[in-house]
Amino acid sequence: MNATAIVFYALAGLACASAFMVIWSRNVMHSALYLVPTFLSVAAIYVMLRAEFVAAVQVLVYAGGILVLFLFVIMLVNVKAVQGARLRLHGAVSGSIGAASIALLLSVYGRGRILAAAPDGGKLTEFGGNLETVGWVLYNEYLLPFEIASLFLLVAMVGAIVLARHKA
Amino acid sequence: MRVDFFLLIAGVLFSIGCIGVLIRRNAIVILMSIELMLNAVNLTFAAFANEGQTMTGQVFVFFVMTVAAAEAAVGLAIVIALFRRRKSTDVEDATLLRW
Numbered sequence: 001m002n003a004t005a006i007v008f009y010a011l012a013g014l015a016c017a018s019a020f021m022v023i024w025s026r027n028v029m030h031s032a033l034y035l036v037p038t039f040l041s042v043a044a045i046y047v048m049l050r051a052e053f054v055a056a057v058q059v060l061v062y063a064g065g066i067l068v069l070f071l072f073v074i075m076l077v078n079v080k081a082v083q084g085a086r087l088r089l090h091g092a093v094s095g096s097i098g099a100a101s102i103a104l105l106l107s108v109y110g111r112g113r114i115l116a117a118a119p120d121g122g123k124l125t126e127f128g129g130n131l132e133t134v135g136w137v138l139y140n141e142y143l144l145p146f147e148i149a150s151l152f153l154l155v156a157m158v159g160a161i162v163l164a165r166h167k168a
Numbered sequence: 169m170r171v172d173f174f175l176l177i178a179g180v181l182f183s184i185g186c187i188g189v190l191i192r193r194n195a196i197v198i199l200m201s202i203e204l205m206l207n208a209v210n211l212t213f214a215a216f217a218n219e220g221q222t223m224t225g226q227v228f229v230f231f232v233m234t235v236a237a238a239e240a241a242v243g244l245a246i247v248i249a250l251f252r253r254r255k256s257t258d259v260e261d262a263t264l265l266r267w
Contacts, residue, residue, distance in 0.1 A: 008173065012173075012177040012180075015177065015181060016177070016180050016181065016184065019181055019184045019185070019204050020184055022184075022188065022197070022200055022201070022204065023184060023185075023187065023188030023191070023192060023197065023200075023201055028194055028196050028197060031196075031197050031200055032196075032200065035200055035203070035204075038181075038204065038207070039207065042181075042207050042210075042211060045174065045177070045211060045214075046211075046214055049174065049214045049215060049217070049218040050218055051214045051217065051218070051226050051229070053226065054210070054214055054226050054229045054230070057229075057230065057233060058210075058233070061233050061236075061237055062203070062207070062233075062236075065237060066203060066236065066237060066240045069240055069241065069244055070196065070199070070200065070240070070244065073196060073244045073247060073248060074196060076248060076251075077196075077247065077248065077251040077257055091190070091191040091192075091193075092191070094190040094191065095187050095190050095191040097190075098183075098186050098187050098190045099183070099187060102179075102182075102183040102186060102187075105179070106176075106179055106183075109175070109176075109179065130226075133223055134223065134226055134227065134230070137223040137224070137227050138227055138230065141224075141227075142227050142231075145231060149231055149234045152234065152235075152238060153234060153237070153238055155238075156237075156238030156239075156241050156242050157241065159241075159242050159245070160241040160242050160244070160245040161245075163242065163245035163246055163248070163249050164244075164245035164248045164249060
């Protein structure tokens with residue numbers, strides 16, 4: 001086992017363990033804080049996949065933006081920790097049905113063979129750095145989706161403000 | 169590293185998020201689980217981008233992150249509106265459309 005594999009297994013274990021704690025912990029604030037190691041280890045896995053720009057955006061948008069949004073809302077609504085049983089009957093039933101379908105999915109995945117996709121678009125290191133390559137592809141091939149995404153974010157922002165403001 | 173390992177960790181993360189949506193009742197935790205699932209999908213995109221030596225997967229991760237940010241903003245606004253009306257963020261207290 002080489003060093004890359006050890007780092008990968010450590011990151012994967014950290015991501016899975018903290019993701020599990022997100023859905024397992026009783027306190028919503030703890031769930032939100034357990035998201036941090038998940039997002040950061042996924043960002044580190046992006047670096048291993050030579051997607052440095054995506055890793056930086058992951059840290060900025062998820063760990064910096066979305067998580068702060070979650071924390072603000074948790075403090076705003078002031079929810080208390082869940083009382084009573086951790087798993088109730090219909091929660092256990094729906095959870096086990098979900099786990100069974102996921103096990104089916106993973107077994108199908110284990111049986112199949114992963115084919116490498118045919119290369120198209122920009123190569124990973126065609127223009128030097130990863131950021132430069134992403135920018136080149138984004139502003140050439142995907143210019144219209146990029147502009148639509150900006151409009152989409154504007155609509156989402158207006159919608160969030162309208163939904164969350166006090167009724168006049 | 170082969171692509172299988174990355175797909176496997178993405179599958180495990182997606183499963184955890186999916187089970188979280190199914191078993192938790194707090195709307196905020198459900199939104200967090202959705203973020204976990206979107207993260208797993210992004211990991212799959214990045215793994216295949218690395219495997220196929222193509223840039224398209226990473227650009228798609230960018231768009232998925234856009235959708236995730238918008239979804240978190242609108243979803244949390246809905247949670248706040250729900251809390252104002254029902255004094256709770258429990259999805260089982262939102263019973264207006266329940267049969």
